[in-house]
Amino acid sequence: xxxxxxxxxxxxxxxxxxxxxxxxxxxxxxxxxxxxxxxxxxxxxxxxxxxxxxxxxxxxxxxxxxxxxxxxxxxxxxxxxxxxxxxxxxxxxxxxxxxxxxxxxxxxxxxxxxxxxxxxxxxxxxxxxxxxxxxxxxxxxxxxxxxxxxxxxxxxxxxxxxxxxxxxxxxxxxxxxxxxxxxxxxxxxxxxxxxxxxxxxxxxxxxxxxxxxxxxxxxxxxxxxxxxxxxxxxxxxxxxxxxxxx
Amino acid sequence: xxxxxxxxxxxxxxxxxxxxxxxxxxxxxxxxxxxxxxxxxxxxxxxxxxxxxxxxxxxxxxxxxxxxxxxxxxxxxxxxxxxxxxxxxxxxxxxxxxxxxxxxxxxxxxxxxxxxxxxxxxxxxxxxxxxxxxxxxxxxxxxxxxxxxxxxxxxxxxxxxxxxxxxxxxxxxxxxxxxxxxxxxxxxxxxxxxxxxxxxxxxxxxxxxxxxxxxxxxxxxxxxxxxxxxxxxxxxxxxxxxxxxx
Numbered sequence: 001x002x003x004x005x006x007x008x009x010x011x012x013x014x015x016x017x018x019x020x021x022x023x024x025x026x027x028x029x030x031x032x033x034x035x036x037x038x039x040x041x042x043x044x045x046x047x048x049x050x051x052x053x054x055x056x057x058x059x060x061x062x063x064x065x066x067x068x069x070x071x072x073x074x075x076x077x078x079x080x081x082x083x084x085x086x087x088x089x090x091x092x093x094x095x096x097x098x099x100x101x102x103x104x105x106x107x108x109x110x111x112x113x114x115x116x117x118x119x120x121x122x123x124x125x126x127x128x129x130x131x132x133x134x135x136x137x138x139x140x141x142x143x144x145x146x147x148x149x150x151x152x153x154x155x156x157x158x159x160x161x162x163x164x165x166x167x168x169x170x171x172x173x174x175x176x177x178x179x180x181x182x183x184x185x186x187x188x189x190x191x192x193x194x195x196x197x198x199x200x201x202x203x204x205x206x207x208x209x210x211x212x213x214x215x216x217x218x219x220x221x222x223x224x225x226x227x228x229x230x231x232x233x234x235x236x237x238x239x240x241x242x243x244x245x246x
Numbered sequence: 247x248x249x250x251x252x253x254x255x256x257x258x259x260x261x262x263x264x265x266x267x268x269x270x271x272x273x274x275x276x277x278x279x280x281x282x283x284x285x286x287x288x289x290x291x292x293x294x295x296x297x298x299x300x301x302x303x304x305x306x307x308x309x310x311x312x313x314x315x316x317x318x319x320x321x322x323x324x325x326x327x328x329x330x331x332x333x334x335x336x337x338x339x340x341x342x343x344x345x346x347x348x349x350x351x352x353x354x355x356x357x358x359x360x361x362x363x364x365x366x367x368x369x370x371x372x373x374x375x376x377x378x379x380x381x382x383x384x385x386x387x388x389x390x391x392x393x394x395x396x397x398x399x400x401x402x403x404x405x406x407x408x409x410x411x412x413x414x415x416x417x418x419x420x421x422x423x424x425x426x427x428x429x430x431x432x433x434x435x436x437x438x439x440x441x442x443x444x445x446x447x448x449x450x451x452x453x454x455x456x457x458x459x460x461x462x463x464x465x466x467x468x469x470x471x472x473x474x475x476x477x478x479x480x481x482x483x484x485x486x487x488x489x490x491x492x
Contacts (some may be wrong), residue, residue, distance in 0.1 A: 043290075
C-alpha cells in the first residue's frame with residue numbers, strides 16, 4: 001500500500017510535469033493530395049488520412065494547441081483541432097508555412113511527389129487523337145522544406161515513410177535525406193491493409209536507431225507518438241524553447 | 247368533386263399502366279473509376295456518383311429491377327438496388343457484361359478515358375532520378391461497347407456527356423459516335439458546381455433533337471429520366487421485347 005501510494009505520487013508528479021512541458025504548438029499534415037490533370041481529372045493516392053487525423057486528435061486531447069492541414073478526406077474534423085483543408089501539395093506547403101512558428105511538426109500526409117506539368121484548363125478529349133502522356137514535375141517536398149528551414153525550424157520534425165520494400169533501410173535513409181528528427185515507417189505493400197485500413201505496424205526511427213512497434217491501431221500509434229513527443233519536450237536540454245524561457 | 251374523382255381515376259389507370267409497362271431490368275453505372283499508377287497512386291476524376299446513384303434509386307422506386315455498377319464513391323447503396331463495386335474501367339466493363347441481358351442501360355459513370363500503360367507493382371520512387379512521364383493507353387469505352395453489341399444490345403442505351411465547352415454540339419456528336427439512344431449532357435466547367443454538387447442542368451439529346459431541362463437537383467433529373475424511360479417502354483412499337491412477348 002505504501003508502495004502504491006508512492007507510485008501514485010510519482011505518477012501524479014510525472015503527469016503534472018508532462019502537462020507543464022506541453023505548452024506547445026503542433027502542426028499535423030494528413031490525407032492525400034490531389035494533383036490536377038485537367039478540370040475533371042487528378043492524380044490521387046490511397047491515403048485515408050486516418051493516421052494523421054488520429055495524431056491531431058491525440059495531440060489536442062493532451063492539451064496541445066494543434067492545427068491540422070488536411071488533403072481531401074472523408075473524415076470528420078478531430079475535436080478541438082484547427083483544421084485547414086487543401087487539395088494540392090503546393091497548397092499544403094503554403095498552409096503549413098502560414099502556421100509557423102510552431103514547436104512540433106508531424107508530416108503524416110501522403111503528399112504527391114509529382115504534379116502534372118501544364119495541367120489543362122480544358123478537359124482532355126479522347127477525340128483529339130493520339131495517346132496523351134502526362135509529363136510530371138516534382139512537387140515541393142514539405143517534410144524536407146520544414147526540416148531544413150534556417151528560420152523558424154520547429155524543435156521537432158516528424159515524418160512518415162510509406163514503403164513497399166526494404167522498409168527500414170529506405171526509411172532510415174529518408175530520415176537523413178529529409179533532415180527530420182523522427183521517421184515512422186510502415187509497409188504499404190498491397191495486402192498489408194495499411195492504406196485505408198485501421199492498423200499500422202510502425203518502425204520508429206530516430207537518432208538512436210530503430211524501434212519496432214507492435215502491430216496496433218492507428219489511434220494507438222497516435223497515442224504512442226504523442227507520448228514520445230511529450231517525453232521529448234520533458235527531457236531537459238532537448239527543448240530549446242523551454243531553456244530559453246528559463 | 248366529380249372532376250377530382252375522374253382525375254384520380256385516370257391517375258390510377260395511368261400509374262397502373264406504367265407499372266405494367268416497366269417489368270424491365272435496368273443497369274446503371276455510377277461514380278468515377280480509379281486507374282492505378284502504382285500500388286499507392288492512381289488517376290481519378292471528380293465524379294461524386296450522385297447522379298448515377300440517384301437514377302438507380304429512382305428506377306428501383308418505380309419497381310424496376312436495377313443493378314448498379316459503381317466505381318469508388320462514399321455514397322450509401324441505394325435502397326432495393328443490387329450494387330456491384332469496382333475500381334477501374336476494365337473491371338466496370340466486365341461487371342456490366344456479366345449483367346446482360348438487360349432492357350435499359352444508363353451509363354452515368356465518369357469512366358476514365360485512359361489508364362496508365364504498365365502500371366507498376368512497386369511504388370514509384372522520387373530518388374531513382376529523372377522526371378517520370380505517364381504513358382496512357384485507351385480504356386474500354388463502356389457506353390460504346392454496350393451500344394454497339396451485336397448480341398444482347400439493350401433496347402435502350404443512355405449515356406452522359408460531361409463537357410466543358412460547346413456542350414450541346416459535342417454531346418450531339420457523342421450520341422452518334424457512341425451509338426447510344428439518348429445522351430444527357432451537362433456542363434462541368436469549373437464553377438458550375440456539377441461535379442460533386444447537388445444540381446445539374448441537362449440537355450436531353452435524342453433522335454428528336456435537344457430538349458433543355460431546367461436547372462434541377464440530381465434527384466429530379468433522375469426522376470425525369472425514369473419518366474422518359476417508362477414512357478419509352480409504354481409507346482407501342484418502341485419496345486421490341488414486349489412486342490415479341492405479345
